[in-house]
Amino acid sequence: MKKILISALLLNLASITAFTLKTEISFRLGTKTCIAKYKENTASIATLLSLHDNENTAIDAFNGLPKDTSFNLFEIHQNNVRTLTCNVNNKNYEFDPNRIFSDSGIDSTLKKYNTGVTKFPKAVITQIKAFSTDLLKAYNERKQNKYTISIHNNTNEGALSLTDYIKPNKYHQEAKAVFTAEGKDLDDFFLVTELNDFNYFKGLNENVVLQSENPTDDGSLSVYCAKNKIPYINIEAENDHKEEQKGMLKIVYGLLKIR
Numbered sequence: 001m002k003k004i005l006i007s008a009l010l011l012n013l014a015s016i017t018a019f020t021l022k023t024e025i026s027f028r029l030g031t032k033t034c035i036a037k038y039k040e041n042t043a044s045i046a047t048l049l050s051l052h053d054n055e056n057t058a059i060d061a062f063n064g065l066p067k068d069t070s071f072n073l074f075e076i077h078q079n080n081v082r083t084l085t086c087n088v089n090n091k092n093y094e095f096d097p098n099r100i101f102s103d104s105g106i107d108s109t110l111k112k113y114n115t116g117v118t119k120f121p122k123a124v125i126t127q128i129k130a131f132s133t134d135l136l137k138a139y140n141e142r143k144q145n146k147y148t149i150s151i152h153n154n155t156n157e158g159a160l161s162l163t164d165y166i167k168p169n170k171y172h173q174e175a176k177a178v179f180t181a182e183g184k185d186l187d188d189f190f191l192v193t194e195l196n197d198f199n200y201f202k203g204l205n206e207n208v209v210l211q212s213e214n215p216t217d218d219g220s221l222s223v224y225c226a227k228n229k230i231p232y233i234n235i236e237a238e239n240d241h242k243e244e245q246k247g248m249l250k251i252v253y254g255l256l257k258i259r
Ligand SMILES: [Zn+2]
Pocket: 051, 052, 055, 151, 152, 153
């Protein structure tokens, strides 16, 4: 009896050490806050960053991964929508968290999501800038290799797809190269900043965009990473393409093992 109890205790202890550690990091946005939920797996190879709170297929894909494909997850959470809200002087200001990594990006995203506002209080800009710095610092402290890796989802109707990067479409000047994989949905694709990685995904018949070396500065993380010579991978899949995105995560895991 005693022996069983001890082994049960040991088993419990083992599962605590082998399992996921969950922590929350809080960021100030004026009088509001937003949270980063951080899940750490002991055997993890890299930390995935989820900036858009409503893109949950990517989170489901992460949660559905087998134990031998282990990542950490750094997930921004506030209201379950794409944008975040900063409150200053009893007023709400919305912005896209993937447009805050440059001054011009912050300016444009505020204008886009707060129509009718002609002048933004200085405190709003200061708060968002500070959030951007603190967010990158918190993520960088938790990433395990040189790569910054984002996970995103898009919708079938409009939003982002591989075709946007192909001439003469809207983002074609943002891509140095595009590879369209046979038999793959155009909404499921990788975006990378390094040629080596582009060739890796292309070699595995995956849709992939190599970002231009001088992309338009829209304040997005991919542009920030290109400017700062940080290798970047975006794993972008259509909403509800959980199995596809799981497959894409496994491919990135394979890439990281040899980098
Ligand atoms: Zn997104």
